[in-house]
Amino acid sequence: MTSPTTPPLTPPLTPPLTPPLTRTRPGRATTALRRTAAGVGNLWLLALVLVLWEVYGRVSESLFVPPISRILENFGDVWLGGPASQLFLSDLFWSEVTTSLSRFARGWGLAVVVGIACGVVLGRSPVIAQMYGPVVRFFAAIPNTVLLPIAVQIFGVASNMNVFLIFLGSVWVVMINTADGVAGVDPMWLRSARSLRVPRWVLYARVIVPAAAPQILAGLRVSLGIGLILMVISELYATTEGLGFQIVVAQSSFRYLDMWSAFVLIGLIGIVLNLAFGRIETRLLRWQRRTGLDAL
Amino acid sequence: MSARHASPLRRRLAVVGLLGLGVSTTLAACGSSSDDKAGADGGTLRVTTLGLCNEVVYWAQEKGLFADHGVEVELVKSTGGAAALTALQSGDIDLAFANPFSTMLAIDQGLDLKWIATAYETTTVEADAANAMVVAKDAGISDAAGLNGKTIGVNEVGGINQIASSQWMKLEGGDPSSVKFVALPFNELASAVASGKVAAAQVPAQNVDPELGLVSLGDPYVVAGEGSSLVFAGYVATGKEAKAKEKDLKAFQDALIETNEAFNDPANDDERFKLASAQCKQDPAVLKTLPENIYEARVDTGALERMGEILVGQDRLDDPPSPDDFVPSYVTTK
Numbered sequence: 001m002t003s004p005t006t007p008p009l010t011p012p013l014t015p016p017l018t019p020p021l022t023r024t025r026p027g028r029a030t031t032a033l034r035r036t037a038a039g040v041g042n043l044w045l046l047a048l049v050l051v052l053w054e055v056y057g058r059v060s061e062s063l064f065v066p067p068i069s070r071i072l073e074n075f076g077d078v079w080l081g082g083p084a085s086q087l088f089l090s091d092l093f094w095s096e097v098t099t100s101l102s103r104f105a106r107g108w109g110l111a112v113v114v115g116i117a118c119g120v121v122l123g124r125s126p127v128i129a130q131m132y133g134p135v136v137r138f139f140a141a142i143p144n145t146v147l148l149p150i151a152v153q154i155f156g157v158a159s160n161m162n163v164f165l166i167f168l169g170s171v172w173v174v175m176i177n178t179a180d181g182v183a184g185v186d187p188m189w190l191r192s193a194r195s196l197r198v199p200r201w202v203l204y205a206r207v208i209v210p211a212a213a214p215q216i217l218a219g220l221r222v223s224l225g226i227g228l229i230l231m232v233i234s235e236l237y238a239t240t241e242g243l244g245f246q247i248v249v250a251q252s253s254f255r256y257l258d259m260w261s262a263f264v265l266i267g268l269i270g271i272v273l274n275l276a277f278g279r280i281e282t283r284l285l286r287w288q289r290r291t292g293l294d295a296l
Numbered sequence: 297m298s299a300r301h302a303s304p305l306r307r308r309l310a311v312v313g314l315l316g317l318g319v320s321t322t323l324a325a326c327g328s329s330s331d332d333k334a335g336a337d338g339g340t341l342r343v344t345t346l347g348l349c350n351e352v353v354y355w356a357q358e359k360g361l362f363a364d365h366g367v368e369v370e371l372v373k374s375t376g377g378a379a380a381l382t383a384l385q386s387g388d389i390d391l392a393f394a395n396p397f398s399t400m401l402a403i404d405q406g407l408d409l410k411w412i413a414t415a416y417e418t419t420t421v422e423a424d425a426a427n428a429m430v431v432a433k434d435a436g437i438s439d440a441a442g443l444n445g446k447t448i449g450v451n452e453v454g455g456i457n458q459i460a461s462s463q464w465m466k467l468e469g470g471d472p473s474s475v476k477f478v479a480l481p482f483n484e485l486a487s488a489v490a491s492g493k494v495a496a497a498q499v500p501a502q503n504v505d506p507e508l509g510l511v512s513l514g515d516p517y518v519v520a521g522e523g524s525s526l527v528f529a530g531y532v533a534t535g536k537e538a539k540a541k542e543k544d545l546k547a548f549q550d551a552l553i554e555t556n557e558a559f560n561d562p563a564n565d566d567e568r569f570k571l572a573s574a575q576c577k578q579d580p581a582v583l584k585t586l587p588e589n590i591y592e593a594r595v596d597t598g599a600l601e602r603m604g605e606i607l608v609g610q611d612r613l614d615d616p617p618s619p620d621d622f623v624p625s626y627v628t629t630k
Contacts, residue, residue: 063406064385149484156493157447157478240447240476248479252378252398252454253612254405 063256075261092246097265100231100243103159107166108227115171115223116216119178120204123212129179136179140172145233152238162234162242169230170223177219181212214288217281224277228270341367341544343391343531344374344383349576349583351393352415352591356555358571365554367547376452377529381407384534390541391531391548395456396603399532403622404613408535411623413549416528416589417596418517425515426587429461430489431496433509440470440513449488449497453479456528457498457516463606464516472610486510501587520606527599528589538624546626552593553628559591595623596630 050068057067079093086094122129122136144165155161185208193207209216235244243262250258345351353371356362362369372389374380380392381402391412403409419426429448431437437446443465450457462472480488485497490508504512517526531552533545558564569580597619604616623629 062385064382149481152480152484152488152493156491157449157480157488237479240478245453248453252452254378254381254398254402254407256405 063254066257066260070257071260071264074257075264078258078261079265093265096241096243096246097269099159099241100235101269103162103234103242104166104227104231106159107163107231108170108223110163110167111170111174111223111227112220114167115174115219116178119175119216119219120182120209120212122175122179123182124208129183133179136172136175139168140176144169144230148234148237151234157238157240161238162231165234166227166230170227173223173226174216174219177222178212178216181215181219182208184215185211210287214285217284221274221277221281224273225270228266228273232266339368339544340370341391341541341548342370342372342389343548344380344389344393345371346376346393347373347576349572349578350588351575352552352555352559352593354575355559355568355571356551359555359558361551361554362548365547365551367544367551369548377455378452381409381532384409384532390537391533391545393529394532395529396527396600397456397459397607400600400604400607400616400622401612403617404615409532409622410535410538411595411600412531412533412538412545412627413552413593414527414530414595415552415591415593416530417525417592417599418521418528418589419515420518420521420523420525422515422518424587425501425512425518426589427457427460427498427515427517428501428504428512429464429496429498429514429516430486430504430510430512432489432492433506433511435492435495437495437513440465440468442470443496444471444474446495447476447478449480449485449494450477451479451482451485451498453477459606459610459612460516460520460526461498462610463520464514466609467519467522468514502585521599521602524602525590525596525599526603527596530595542624542626545624549593549628556591556593592630594628594630595619597623598630 053065053068057065057070079090080088082088082090082093122132147168148165151161151164155164189207189211190203193203198206231242232244232247235242236248239245243266247259247262250256250262343353345353353369357369357371374383374389374393377392377394377398380389381394381398383389384392385407393415396411399409399411431443437443448461450461452458458477461477462475464470465472465475478494480494480497482500482503485494485499486503486505486508488494489497489510490505496513498516501512501515504510517528520526531548533541538545559568565584566580569583572578572583573580600619600622601616604613607613607616
């Protein structure tokens with residue numbers, strides 16, 4: 001007896017034309033290669049500008065805009081070349097850069113503390129915001145460089161003058177951003193926190209400040225750049241040391257290579273500070289990336 | 297593929313192309329600005345001034361002396377000698393009002409500059425001093441050595457006043473390498489000494505105000521000159537302009553020489569102080585009492601040589617420019 005043959009309900013399985021889409025982890029070498037390629041891809045504009053700068057410097061033979069290769073050579077002579085115990089940095093680097101960065105750290109650090117503290121008060125109290133908001137906006141609009149002679153009269157020829165100017169230039173943007181961030185905290189979160197009867201300090205430390213953190217950090221990042229600019233500008237006048245002072249000395253002696261290599265150093269300091277701040281920002285705001293603000 | 301959906305590669309290439317074109321155009325524009333401006337000046341000499349009360353060019357302009365000598369002059373305000381020398385390189389101006397020290401330092405760095413005319417010389421007599429190193433009366437500083445390790449105010453770091461003050465200290469037994477120089481505006485220097493913000497300052501002699509409790513330790517320029525005058529300021533052109541505009545520049549100096557004859561004639565004092573008063577908004581009666589430098593347009597090449605040696609002595613340059621190269625042959629010398 002033979003069983004009746006029935007046509008199969010499904011067509012016979014044929015090997016797929018393409019391999020199945022399976023996610024395979026790229027190897028470490030591939031990842032590193034991709035990152036390098038991405039890094040190179042991101043730097044093409046910088047490379048282009050440097051090449052054009054080099055060409056212009058060589059063709060024009062201008063003393064005021066020397067080729068970038070000569071600037072970098074001078075940079076090595078002036079700011080590097082120290083012994084290993086000095087991390088291969090020159091004596092001038094250690095004397096001038098530490099002076100400037102010390103002023104910056106004190107001025108900007110004070111601006112962060114005062115700016116966040118006052119910003120929280122302004123953001124939490126509509127009455128105080130109404131009273132002092134215009135004052136804050138007024139001072140924020142004043143170009144701080146014009147206060148340089150006044151700062152000299154108050155503080156004299158001393159580092160406190162530089163610290164004061166860096167503070168005064170940086171504090172307003174921190175304050176305004178903090179106030180806006182705090183004022184914009186979702187009232188529902190505040191009601192929820194109060195219904196849980198959390199203590200006042202916990203409300204600020206665990207709800208208000210974290211919720212306003214993205215805007216506070218945005219303000220800090222902007223103020224970082226302002227502080228660096230004021231660090232240099234405040235040293236152009238009524239000082240006897242620092243990076244800005246070195247630029248003035250180079251300019252008055254027509255040593256444009258020295259002036260440009262100081263610019264390069266200030267730019268590098270700016271990049272390093274921004275990178276460091278970016279790392280801190282990423283760490284502080286990792287909850288936001290993971291869950292989103294709405295999920296707070 | 298439609299234009300609206302261009303590939304990322306194509307978009308990136310387009311951006312690179314546009315940026316490259318933009319940067320090249322900008323650089324080309326920067327590079328050509330100097331020649332374009334120099335050519336567009338025609339017969340007019342653009343000369344910088346600092347807006348000082350006693351600049352002789354105002355008199356020459358007012359009295360038509362430049363026109364009498366066949367040269368048209370346009371006066372342009374400048375913030376200082378170094379800025380003027382920089383503007384000179386860009387072709388914006390033809391003559392920079394600058395001092396010999398800055399000019400020689402600029403030449404040492406490779407700028408091609410020529411000294412066309414002097415504006416002022418310094419006095420050799422302390423009684424006629426136009427400048428002073430001031431200290432507070434009660435500071436207990438009586439000589440240059442007393443300033444060792446202190447901070448001295450000057451109007452410009454690395455400028456002529458710092459160089460003269462350093463030389464004064466060196467010749468008077470002080471140690472200039474132990475001193476810190478700080479830049480403050482002229483009008484704040486005396487008050488900075490009086491309030492103790494700086495130990496001393498190099499100021500115009502009229503700023504030695506006894507009511508502020510200030511005393512002078514002497515005129516650094518008188519000491520630095522060592523019995524001879526120094527050149528305090530003058531007019532500088534680029535080597536290229538000095539050659540191309542020889543006739544105009546010679547006429548400019550001749551007009552200044554004639555101006556100085558009038559300036560040095562006491563009969564013209566009332567008129568020149570009235571003119572100076574209009575320039576710098578000061579009372580002519582006050583201007584009459586102020587000490588002045590010597591008005592001299594002819595170039596003292598010996599003084600320039602001595603000033604070069606001062607720069608060498610202070611390790612600011614190794615090989616000062618020779619007056620033969622620095623001063624064109626058509627310039628009238630003393």
